Amino acid sequence: MSSITYIRCASQLITVRGGTKEPKRAQDMSDIGIIEHGSVVVENGLITFVGSDVEAERYVHTLNGHINTIDASGKIVTPGLIDAHTHIVFGGSREKELEMRLNGAKYIDILKAGGGILQTTTSTREATEEQLIQETSKRLNRFLQYGVTTVEAKSGYGLTLEDELKQLRAAKKLDERHPIDIVSTFMGAHAVPVEYKENPDEFVRLVIEEMIPRVAEENLAEFCDVFCEEGVFTIQQSEQILEAGKRYGLKPKIHADEIVQFGGAELAAKVGAVSADHLLQVSDEGIKQMAKSGVIAVLLPGTAFFLMEKPANARKMIEAGVPVALSTDRNPGSSPTESLPFIMNLACLTMKMTPAEVLTACTINAAHAIGKADEVGSIEVGKKGDLVLFDAPNYQTLQYNYAVNLVDTVIKKGQVIVEGGALRDVPVPTT
Numbered sequence: 121m122s123s124i125t126y127i128r129c130a131s132q133l134i135t136v137r138g139g140t141k142e143p144k145r146a147q148d149m150s151d152i153g154i155i156e157h158g159s160v161v162v163e164n165g166l167i168t169f170v171g172s173d174v175e176a177e178r179y180v181h182t183l184n185g186h187i188n189t190i191d192a193s194g195k196i197v198t199p200g201l202i203d204a205h206t207h208i209v210f211g212g213s214r215e216k217e218l219e220m221r222l223n224g225a226k227y228i229d230i231l232k233a234g235g236g237i238l239q240t241t242t243s244t245r246e247a248t249e250e251q252l253i254q255e256t257s258k259r260l261n262r263f264l265q266y267g268v269t270t271v272e273a274k275s276g277y278g279l280t281l282e283d284e285l286k287q288l289r290a291a292k293k294l295d296e297r298h299p300i301d302i303v304s305t306f307m308g309a310h311a312v313p314v315e316y317k318e319n320p321d322e323f324v325r326l327v328i329e330e331m332i333p334r335v336a337e338e339n340l341a342e343f344c345d346v347f348c349e350e351g352v353f354t355i356q357q358s359e360q361i362l363e364a365g366k367r368y369g370l371k372p373k374i375h376a377d378e379i380v381q382f383g384g385a386e387l388a389a390k391v392g393a394v395s396a397d398h399l400l401q402v403s404d405e406g407i408k409q410m411a412k413s414g415v416i417a418v419l420l421p422g423t424a425f426f427l428m429e430k431p432a433n434a435r436k437m438i439e440a441g442v443p444v445a446l447s448t449d450r451n452p453g454s455s456p457t458e459s460l461p462f463i464m465n466l467a468c469l470t471m472k473m474t475p476a477e478v479l480t481a482c483t484i485n486a487a488h489a490i491g492k493a494d495e496v497g498s499i500e501v502g503k504k505g506d507l508v509l510f511d512a513p514n515y516q517t518l519q520y521n522y523a524v525n526l527v528d529t530v531i532k533k534g535q536v537i538v539e540g541g542a543l544r545d546v547p548v549p550t551t
């Protein structure tokens with residue numbers, strides 16, 4: 121018998137339709153396909169009907185089987201939110217860095233002194249795969265409570281072949297066992313580990329010749345990412361790594377122009393990257409080339425906020441026709457939060473994106489940034505029944521009430537996972 125979920129009488133159904141083939145750019149980012157008094161039907165995990173309450177009543181009468189009816193009166197319904205850039209699989213924590221930064225230390229200097237990412241590398245190497253699964257599942261549970269139903273997860277805290285594989289295998293098991301869908305990115309080039317400090321090219325060789333082939337062979341990642349930054353990986357090293365990834369079927373992504381203007385956006389366009397992320401210092405030429413090549417800008421205003429830096433110039437990128445997505449960048453050093461809704465608030469308040477643009481950025485454009493736009497990111501027939509009911513009468517309210525969680529119900533593939541803001545018996549994964 122088929123499983124049917126019928127969500128009816130939403131004050132606004134925010135479909136974000138019309139962007140499945142290409143990410144939305146410029147004015148299209150404001151077109152979020154609102155249906156006032158709308159309903160959705162999900163059958164066996166997939167959306168089979170989207171329309172007005174009146175049409176929906178007629179449609180459900182034609183169905184056989186038990187129908188789980190959810191009343192969305194007074195609420196908006198959006199696609200499940202998508203977080204297209206996270207580093208969620210890690211061991212340990214780094215809370216001491218806040219005081220160091222408040223006393224004037226810079227994020228990048230903490231890394232260069234062997235702290236930061238390298239500290240998390242030590243604790244991640246010490247953790248077992250099972251410990252990583254347990255720690256990460258808590259973060260995934262919080263993501264669900266914030267309305268996030270799909271996340272991208274990067275490796276990059278192992279920095280040895282075995283420890284990178286351990287992180288990616290943990291992510292794969294979580295994808296199988298946890299309700300959230302996880303898309304994995306291999307980011308062995310996240311930092312040069314201390315043991316290669318004097319010989320970074322040898323580490324690049326290890327990434328290219330040993331790590332990438334194994335990751336591809338075990339089918340552990342869909343993307344390859346590099347921290348392309350002064351003092352981390354050069355443009356030339358980044359290009360070699362991303363090209364090697366491409367030869368093994370890993371699509372390129374890049375941490376670009378975060379701390380200094382470095383040419384990362386231009387490199388993203390050159391290698392045909394799916395996305396370039398951060399972009400606080402991107403050049404005008406970089407923006408132009410990204411728009412021309414269709415590279416998605418994944419902007420991370422929470423990272424700028426937490427590192428007390430000026431955020432990326434989202435308006436300039438949107439006006440230049442670059443498709444923009446937003447993400448938490450969830451990691452233990454530069455953005456310890458799972459609250460994608462707060463990131464949306466920050467995008468409005470610190471980057472002047474509009475409430476409609478931020479919804480596009482966290483749904484269909486984020487889906488494109490992880491290669492899943494044919495499955496998720498909008499409320500359209502044939503897509504997964506991933507939906508969020510927010511306790512808000514219209515979409516503007518989501519951004520007007522900041523740093524509060526208005527998530528009421530989260531539905532994953534037609535199943536209610538969060539109800540009244542609380543998690544329903546989500547199994548804690550065990551090996």
Ligand code: NIG
Nearest residue numbers: 237347375449451452453454
């Ligand atoms: O995207 N910039 C590089 N990597 C992460 C930070 C990782 C960390 O500090 O642990 C980022 O911000």
Ligand code: FE
Nearest residue numbers: 205207375449
């Ligand atoms: Fe990142």
